[in-house]
Structures are given as structure tokens and as C-alpha cells.
Amino acid sequence: QVQLVESGGGLVQAGGSLRLSCAASGRTFSRYAMGWFRQAPGKEREFVSAISRNENTRYADSVKGRFTISRDNAKNTVSLQMNSLKPEDTAVYYCAASRSLRVELRPSISNEYDYWGQGTQVTVSS
Numbered sequence: 858q859v860q861l862v863e864s865g866g867g868l869v870q871a872g873g874s875l876r877l878s879c880a881a882s883g884r885t886f887s888r889y890a891m892g893w894f895r896q897a898p899g900k901e902r903e904f905v906s907a908i909s910r911n912e913n914t915r916y917a918d919s920v921k922g923r924f925t926i927s928r929d930n931a932k933n934t935v936s937l938q939m940n941s942l943k944p945e946d947t948a949v950y951y952c953a954a955s956r957s958l959r960v961e962l963r964p965s966i967s968n969e970y971d972y973w974g975q976g977t978q979v980t981v982s983s
Contacts, residue, residue: 858882858883858972859881859882859883859886859889859954859971859972860881860882860883860972861879861880861881861882861952861953861954861972861973861974862879862880862974862975863877863878863879863950863951863952863974863975863976863977864877864878864879864880864977865877865878865977866950866977866978866979867978867979867980868980868981868982869942869979869980869981869982870981870982871942871943871944871981871982871983872941872942873942873981874938874939874940874941874942875939875942875979876936876937876938876939877893877936877937877939877950877952877977877979878934878935878936878937879891879893879934879935879936879937879952879974880932880933880934881933881934881935881954882933883933886930886933887910887930888910888956889910889954889955889956890907890908890909890910890954890955890957890960890961890964891907891908891926891928891935891952891953891954891955892904892905892906892907892908892952892953892954892955892960892964892965892970893905893906893907893926893935893937893950893951893952893953894950894951894953894967895946895948895949895950895951895979896948896949896951896976897945897947897948897949900948902951902967903917904917904964904965904966904967905917905920905924905937905950906920906924906926906937907926907960907964907965908926908927908928908935909960909961909964910961912928913961914926915964915965917965919945920939920946923939923940923941923942924937924938924939924940925937925938925940926938935952937950939979942979942981943981944981944982944983945981946979946981947979947980947981948978948979949976949977949978949979950976950977950978950979951973951974951975951976952973952974953967953970953972953973953974954970954971954972954973955969955970955971955972956971957969957971
């Protein structure tokens with residue numbers, strides 16, 4: 858069982874930056890692939906970014922070049938650095954963890970993830 862707790866959300870002006878963090882419980886964090894998803898009001902949850910066990914990274918086209926995902930296995934954390942934020946980035950951001958090997962091929966599929974955090978709100982004003 859893994860518990861995930863996100864932090865770092867908030868209100869920021871367009872063009873600004875935020876850094877989200879996700880702290881995971883347990884001693885086997887390095888065995889999990891990690892992902893970030895987001896859900897805006899009235900929209901479905903969508904993939905943002907993922908990082909594999911060996912630190913391969915993937916990004917949604919909408920955030921590529923602006924967001925950077927990283928992980929620190931010693932601290933059981935995964936982070937999402939978000940730069941050049943846009944109003945359309947406004948959403949609740951969720952951290953997710955996957956034990957599956959298949960997630961390496963399908964990191965953007967939410968059903969591949971076993972554990973989810975409660976989410977952190979990011980609001981970007983224009």
C-alpha cells in the first residue's frame with residue numbers, strides 16, 4: 858500500500874511558476890512508476906507527465922517544454938516544476954503511482970496507476 862500526498866498548489870498569475878511535490882509512504886518507492894494527472898472543472902482527468910523507474914520521462918503535448926518531472930528515490934518524492942503557466946493549466950493536480958510494468962508502455966493511461974493522491978489545486982489567473 859502506498860499513500861500519496863501532494864503539495865505546492867496555489868494561485869499564480871499567467872507566466873508564473875509553481876512546483877508541485879508528491880510525498881509517498883513506504884520503503885519501495887523506487888519500484889513505482891509515477892505520474893501526474895490533472896482535472897479541470899467539467900472536464901475529464903488528463904495526463905500531464907510521468908517518470909519511469911529508471912527516470913524516463915513523458916509529457917503531454919500541452920505542457921512539453923514548460924513542465925519538468927523529477928523524482929528523488931531517497932526522499933520518496935516526485936516533483937513537477939511548472940513554468941510559463943497559462944490559465945488553461947488551472948486544474949486539480951493528482952499524483953499517481955503504478956506497480957505495473959505495462960505502464961512503461963502506456964504512461965498516459967490513468968487505469969495503469971494503482972494509487973492516487975487527494976490532489977492539489979492550481980489556479981492560474983490571466
